[in-house]
Amino acid sequence: MFRFARPLAVFSSIAALAALTPVRAAGIDWASVPGKDIVLFYPGQASWEWALTASDMSGADDFRKGKNCDACHIGEEKDMGPQIVTGKPRVFKTGEKPSIEPTPIPGKPGAIPATVKFANDGTSLFVHVEFAEGAQPDARQDPAFATKVTVMFNDGKVPEANRGGCFAACHDDASGMPSAAGATRTKYLPKTHAKLTRQGGGDALKPADELAKLKADGYYLEYWQARLNPGQPAQAANGSIFDKREQTSPTVVSAEASGAGGKWSVTLSRKLDAGAGFKSFSGPGPYFVAVAIHAGHTAQRFHYVSYERSLAIGSGTADFVTVKK
């Protein structure tokens, strides 16, 4: 018996390590996985409350009646971003609208086209994002990372995000937004706050028992992020958005990337089931996803975002259906 002690101990410590080490994406031949092209646009200070106000965004009434953001806007992102990013008044067929970017970054591109692919191997969910970020001026907001790629996941349990994607988490009083008045606030979901006005939800939350019920019902979003510098391994991070954005430590996601000359190929993955507090991807869905890219050492709202897309795991009808690998 005793002579097995050492090998067994070695084995169990390897097993323990394997359990802790996030899954690797190296096995997937992405060239064999069909992708879809999306366009991420620079949104300036367009908040949830702004988009729901008809005098600010003329689709607001139709959105309240049931038409989703993507139904009006997919296909327009390549025109939206470039006019928002300049910080100048925006021009439409129906007339001019005021700037929604008070502190423009000179020379910043207004949109980034990306190709997105999803795969699953029965154990893990993989998302692959390829894009060329263009000539990005250095905004010096995040000296640590040149580029960050974030994928937001919703398992259909956040109704506002089913219809409005990440905008459901982007409020008028978050850091750097028009009603922040210098306060530091991360993303949050509408129902976690006692009251939402045109200025956002402020700091008053729903009572603790109501928050606990919302959380238990899956009313939160999950994000996976790859943090990138050219020539260095990607760093992974993940977290959730409920009454605020919270990063998970240690991360349950792995990130791989290769990039040169502003062209990136990024893979994020995690187990289909990562335990309590994480979205399970072994159910039937529907799932919704949206992608954000911070390029040119930017932070907070100075990113590019996509409208929401639907995701099906394995089979089904959705914008993205994972390919079995």
Ligand code: HEC
């Ligand atoms: C019924 C169609 C419709 C819906 C639904 C809709 N919008 Fe709009 N949106 C418009 C129109 C039209 C404009 C052009 C500017 C204007 O007239 O306000 C616009 C402008 C915008 C702009 C600024 C574009 C630019 O080039 O400056 C953003 C950002 C935006 N919408 C976001 C959203 C979000 C977020 C939602 C969902 C919460 C949404 N929209 C829902 C019709 C719509």
